[in-house]
Amino acid sequence: MAEMDTSSGGGHKKGPGVKKGKKMSTRVDLTPMVDLGFLLITFFIFTTTMSKPTALKLNLPADTKNPEEQNKLNDRSALTVMLGKDHNVFYYEGQLADGATNFKSSNFKDIRDEIMQKKAATDSSFMVIIKPNDESTYEDFVKIMDEMKISQVERYALVDITPLENNLIRLTEGEPALPMPAAPAAAGKK
Amino acid sequence: MSRPKIPRKSTNVDMTAMCDVAFLLLSFFILTTKPKPSEAVHIDPPNSVSAKQAPEKDLVMISLNKDGKVYISTGDGADDKIQKQEIIKSVNAAKGLGLTDQEIALLTKAPFIGSPLAQLKVQAKMDPSQMSSETLQGIPCQDTAHNEMVDWIRGVKDAYAGQRTPNILLKGDNFAKFPVFKNIVGALKKNDLLKFQMVTNPEAAPTGSLLYKAIQSGKLNAAE
Numbered sequence: 304m305a306e307m308d309t310s311s312g313g314g315h316k317k318g319p320g321v322k323k324g325k326k327m328s329t330r331v332d333l334t335p336m337v338d339l340g341f342l343l344i345t346f347f348i349f350t351t352t353m354s355k356p357t358a359l360k361l362n363l364p365a366d367t368k369n370p371e372e373q374n375k376l377n378d379r380s381a382l383t384v385m386l387g388k389d390h391n392v393f394y395y396e397g398q399l400a401d402g403a404t405n406f407k408s409s410n411f412k413d414i415r416d417e418i419m420q421k422k423a424a425t426d427s428s429f430m431v432i433i434k435p436n437d438e439s440t441y442e443d444f445v446k447i448m449d450e451m452k453i454s455q456v457e458r459y460a461l462v463d464i465t466p467l468e469n470n471l472i473r474l475t476e477g478e479p480a481l482p483m484p485a486a487p488a489a490a491g492k493k
Numbered sequence: 494m495s496r497p498k499i500p501r502k503s504t505n506v507d508m509t510a511m512c513d514v515a516f517l518l519l520s521f522f523i524l525t526t527k528p529k530p531s532e533a534v535h536i537d538p539p540n541s542v543s544a545k546q547a548p549e550k551d552l553v554m555i556s557l558n559k560d561g562k563v564y565i566s567t568g569d570g571a572d573d574k575i576q577k578q579e580i581i582k583s584v585n586a587a588k589g590l591g592l593t594d595q596e597i598a599l600l601t602k603a604p605f606i607g608s609p610l611a612q613l614k615v616q617a618k619m620d621p622s623q624m625s626s627e628t629l630q631g632i633p634c635q636d637t638a639h640n641e642m643v644d645w646i647r648g649v650k651d652a653y654a655g656q657r658t659p660n661i662l663l664k665g666d667n668f669a670k671f672p673v674f675k676n677i678v679g680a681l682k683k684n685d686l687l688k689f690q691m692v693t694n695p696e697a698a699p700t701g702s703l704l705y706k707a708i709q710s711g712k713l714n715a716a717e
Contacts, residue, residue, distance in 0.1 A: 333508030340515030347522035356538065358547040358662065358690035363682055386671070415702065435671045441557065442667035444674065445539040445691060452542055455703045 359448060380428040382421045384414065384447060385464060387472040388438035392447075396421065403471055411446060418454045431459040436469050534558050534605065534626045536666045541693035542704060548660040548690075551576075553649050555642075556605065557665040561673045562631030565645050566605035576659075577601050579652035584610070584644055587651075592617070607631050610641055634676045642680035650684050661689040 385393040392414050395405045409417060422429050431451060435444050451459045464472075470480040534556055549568060556564040567573040567580070578601045585592045588610055592600070596617040600606060607629035608616040616629065634642045653659045661681065665674060681689060698705040 333512045337508055337512045337515050340512060340519055344515060344518050344522060347519065347526055351522065351526045355695075356547045356692050357541065357543050357695045358545050359541045359543040359693050360545065360688070360690050363678065363687040363689075415699075419703065437670070437672050439671045440667065441665040441669040441671060441674050442539040444671055445541060445665075445693060448691075449541045449543075449696075453699060453702045453704045455707065 359445065359452075361448070380425045381430050381432055382418065383432045383434060384418075385468055385472060386433070386435040386439035386443045386447060387476055388436075389476075390440075390443055391472070391476060392443075393472055393475065399468065406471055408475055411443075411450075414447075415450055415454060418450060418456065422454060422456065429456070429458065431456050433459060433461050434464040434468060435461075436464045436472055534562075534564055534607075536664055537668075538664055538692050538694055539667050540696040541691075542696055542698045543693060544695060545690075547662060547692055550660070551653075551657050552660045552662050553580075554605075554662045554664055554692075555677060557663065557669045557673060557677065558626050558631075559666040559668040560626070561635065561670055562607065562626055562629075563634045563642060563673065563677065564605045564607040564626075564629070564631060565642075574601060576652050580645070580648040581606070583651040584648040587647065588644055590614075606645075609633050610644065634673055634680070637676060637679065640676050640680055642677055643683050646680045646684045646686060650686060658688075659686075661686060662692055663689055664692040 379397050381397060383395050383399070387393060390411060392409045392411055394407055394409055394414065394417060395403075397405070399406065418431065433444075433447055435447075450456075466481065466483050470483065473480055536556055536558055550570065550572075552568045552573065554566045554568075556566065558564075567577040578597060581592070581597050581600050584590070585597065590610060590613060592613060596614060599617040600613065603616065603619075603621050603624060605624070606613070606616070607624070607626075609630065609632065612630075616624070619628070632641050632645060634640050649659055649661075663674075663677065681687070698708060
């Protein structure tokens with residue numbers, strides 16, 4: 304049979320009767336695969352928790368039975384910070400005055416400045432006394448411990464709140480005061 | 494005059510390189526991801542500027558959820574499991590609970606302990622997947638007179654006696670009330686374990702604070 308060889312010149316000649324196979328590209332379209340890859344990456348990025356938990360160290364002093372062993376607090380160098388409900392913060396400097404004239408309310412934003420001011424104005428005997436009341440949350444407690452770290456207060460103590468202070472907080476928060484115990488209980492120092 | 498012919502170029506880009514990068518990143522993220530341990534008790538810890546990593550060995554975790562329920566657990570390592578068994582045995586002996594060896598083994602397998610001492614037998618019978626803050630009532634710690642945490646901490650102390658010091662971690666929820674925390678601390682103090690750590694989420698030191706300045710000037714290592 305007479306067939307014309309239509310293949311362009313230059314290529315190797317094929318025998319008669321051999322059909323010319325079309326040369327297929329071996330390339331595969333990788334676009335969907337890339338899409339899939341990035342989709343999975345996004346998934347893993349979002350589900351990975353990047354931050355590992357950290358720990359805040361707390362060392363407690365041992366309870367001393369003997370009151371003489373406890374260090375006496377210098378009245379003027381102390382700042383007492385009390386925690387109430389709804390993240391309320393209260394403080395007074397030195398001793399609580401008669402009629403609670405130096406009892407002030409504050410919040411977590413302002414207490415840092417207050418601590419820093421007091422720290423700058425006092426010598427190294429500066430000390431913060433922390434008294435959370437029963438309505439305060441664990442978050443508030445950790446927050447105020449954190450404030451100690453932020454303002455680099457070296458001496459601070461966790462002390463039970465006195466009924467008088469607790470009632471001052473309750474009255475400020477608009478709650479009825481609790482009955483005061485007959486004999487004013489001494490604050491158990493921790 | 495004829496215009497010069499502009500060769501028509503294909504708009505297809507070679508995707509191979511991009512594909513390589515995508516899968517390289519993918520394998521990186523798969524390998525670095527640690528599966529989150531299943532949380533039967535959900536706790537949202539507060540933030541702190543502390544940059545110290547929480548320890549992972551020899552740990553005793555006291556969890557305090559937002560309802561004030563208290564749970565105690567240990568780490569996942571083989572060593573920690575042995576210690577857990579010791580803790581349960583010690584509490585069993587001290588309080589005369591009469592738990593059988595099988596019940597102790599079952600409690601050791603449980604992810605955490607969260608029942609009053611009188612109901613430990615009930616918890617031992619439960620399926621670990623059923624244990625959650627809804628089904629368990631927690632270790633009673635609400636008032637000072639009836640504080641079972643004291644017994645558990647004594648058990649921890651006995652189990653670790655003379656060997657290493659346990660890393661006591663307290664993981665409390667933001668909304669947990671302070672009195673329960675005070676009772677846990679009271680239980681630790683009664684057993685003379687005066688060092689413990691509170692689990693927090695990391696946070697940067699606020700700009701302008703004394704801590705921030707100290708870190709900036711290099712006087713203080715942020716990890717301290």
